[in-house]
Amino acid sequence: MPNSQMTPGIAPARLEDGAYEDNFSDLHPGYAPHEALVAADRCYFCHDAPCTTACPTDIDIPMFIRQIQAGMPDEAAKTILSQNILGGMCARVCPTETLCEEVCVRETAEGKPVEIGRLQRFATDSLMSHADQPFTRAESTGKKIAVIGAGPAGLSCAHRLASHGHDVDMFDGRAKAGGLNEFGIAAYKSTNDFAAREVEWLMSIGGISLTYGKRLGENLDLATLQSDYDAVFLSIGLAGVNALRADGEDKDGVRDAVDFISDLRQADDLAKLPVGRNVVVIGGGMTAVDAAVQSKLLGAENVTISYRRTRDKMGASGFEQDLAAVHGVRILENTQPKRVLGNGKCEGIELEYTTDDGSGLKGTGEIVTLPADQIFKAIGQTLGETPEGVKLEGRKIAVTDSGATSLSGVWAGGDCASGGDDLTVTAVAEGRDAAEDINKSLMG
Amino acid sequence: MADLRSNFVGIKSTNPFWLASAPPTDKEYNVRRAFEAGWGGVVWKTLGSEGPPVVNVNGPRYGAIFGADRRLLGLNNIELITDRPLQQNLREIKAVKNDYPDRAVVVSLMVPCEEEAWKAILPVVEETGADGIELNFGCPHGMAERGMGAAVGQVPEYIEMVTRWCKQNTRMPVIVKLTPNITNIIHPAEAAMRGGADAVSLINTINSITSVNLDAMCPEPMIDGKGTHGGYCGPAVKPIAMNMVAEIARHAETANLPISAIGGVTTWRDAAEFMALGAGNVQVCTAVMTYGFRIIEEMTAGLSAWMDEKGYYSTDEFSGKAVPNVTDWQYLNLNHVTKARIDQDACISCGRCYAACEDTSHQAITMSEDRVFDVDDSECVACNLCVNVCPVEGCITMETLEPGMMDERTNTPVSPDYGNWTQHPNNPSATAAE
Incomplete structure (x- = not known):
């Protein structure tokens, strides 16, 4: 413990060694x-x-x-x-x-x-704890389906397709499967490498191949996939992050919350993970809470969530807000980022109070300045590069109730697709339902 | 202020709660502690004849069924009568009675069905100063195989005969403990009365197998791979016991026969219910075997508070008070019409009433798109199943239709008159109601 909670700037090892294990243990331990x-x-x-x-x-x-x-x-x-x-x-x-x-x-x-x-x-x-996944594959159909993205939607779709006897080639841009289960969930919700174990367990149905380092628009091409496979399922998630639109957001110490969470999830030793003494998280969803609480658990002295509307409008549930409060995270409602302060690296942030009289959110002009060594942006994610020829609805891929896109033979589900909340469980449902629709369309 | 002191067939005790003849009353150590805790009396665990004591199994003696949180709902046992020497028991009974003169000490007995055997044991029990004896004609396992316990209790003639021997050979009050393992409790009760019994006590335990070990394919409790039926007791048997008590209390010939009620008494309320059905006092076993002697504090305090609330000074004032309202089905008023009513404010929309009525009863509950449940009076037969499956107490109630109101199910106005099956036109042997 070379550092402490009071160490200025962004620093690792703010806590005693044993504290990390306690802090990041299971949030809801299993029942006896x-x-x-x-x-x-x-x-x-x-x-x-x-x-x-x-x-x-x-x-x-x-x-x-x-x-x-x-x-x-x-x-x-x-x-x-x-x-x-x-x-x-x-x-x-x-x-x-x-x-x-x-x-x-x-x-x-x-x-x-x-x-x-x-x-x-x-x-x-x-x-x-003692059994493989309990489903068996139907007789082989000889059909091949490409699943792009091995997150919850892709895994769910692949498993259901495999159970119907289809062969599935699944591709993921990262070096590990699981998507947000592996990279995006707070560590205390998925302990003991559960996400990876679950993927392995799911894959044990057979008939699913998994290739890493493959991204649509980089080394995968939709048109080629369409010609090589009987169907394609897109579960590519949301690769982009919204900008703060505040002066100075390019300063060192300003990062995307999802990257911080991903680093944390993949860290072998949490004591080596640096975190600011004063952390400000901008946003109001689950990602904001996950980033704020985990900053605190890593040893940040002060952690504030700045949300531009009132608490009841936050995407994070009441339970999540309470979780933040219990861990000593301050939620500053009705504030929006105005300017990041600091010379090269961030040292503070100016937040402007907001009001909404019914005609839309407006700044009041009143400013509060918080010290901030580290600022996490958690103000929503966007679809990265839009796959060619696919129609959008809003900023997501337009799909029918059963996941079909505007392109024949291409389905989509999960966060990248329209409809549904951006939740693991919604993604699973969408992947499953798309698989059923693909099966129906292929098998008549 | 209620006075809980009890006088049961001349046996006085500080309250109407006795410990039943069972393991808790098998020895001086337990009985002294029970009296210190506040129990009004005990029926000492059954003594047998002089000679080598019986032996018990050395494996498990009890089996049980549980609620979800392992609340013990029913217990069964294969224990026999006391396995301690007769003289030791007698010495201890004498010592305890001497030290607790205000408590009831009744001695349970079970000896072979021969007059000599009874003649031999009665004087030595009398010599202890005990207040009375209880004849164990109920034990359903083990002893019954040797012609004692339930083997006697199932033959009214034997009950009468042994009771008479006892009455002729002792000055002590004789309580005859009845087995429920018969088809009509009136027969053994009448037999006890003919034999001169001062009272009956009931019920003894019910023949039972509590569970089967599906790996060993053997009933529990399992003794080296075999099991046998045991005697069932505890909260689960209370409804059976209450019916038997009420049957004796309302039967003309046995109506004045004092009853000591046994069977699942766990709280003061259970005792009040048994006594309302005609019992003079109650005996408790499983509840103390589950929670220890201290529960007597809740029982006496609860009964006393309830009596104060109702204005009863002594237990005699409410004992038997519900008996006149226990009747035969044929005398129930068929013109009494009720309908289920759902309190929408209390309803939590679980839909259990709907599932029960729709799947298994009269399709009298409707369900709307937004999960509002209502009663269709034109189908409701007032069976009460919805009330019983509803998890919210008081949410569904039965509303009585006043005379003159229309019963939508039968399309007839409710009659102001009492009318039972004996008078009903559908009854071929009906007598016309004048």
């Missing part, structure tokens, strides 16, 4: 078997259950909870995985407080929902 039974007993097995309706992947939640109650966690896992092959990751990262658990009738009744996410984790962890 008896705990799971007690938690499962709280489920009322609702008719036409609201939780299932709220789940983007339509998991039969009352049924899997009943299977846990009946002492069959592996069967519960199969119920989950048949709808959502990344049920293990979703159990960890889903904002359940705004999905299944928000509409749980016990949330309505008592403000204390059945802990569906943790129960799902109990079931999927149980199965994954």
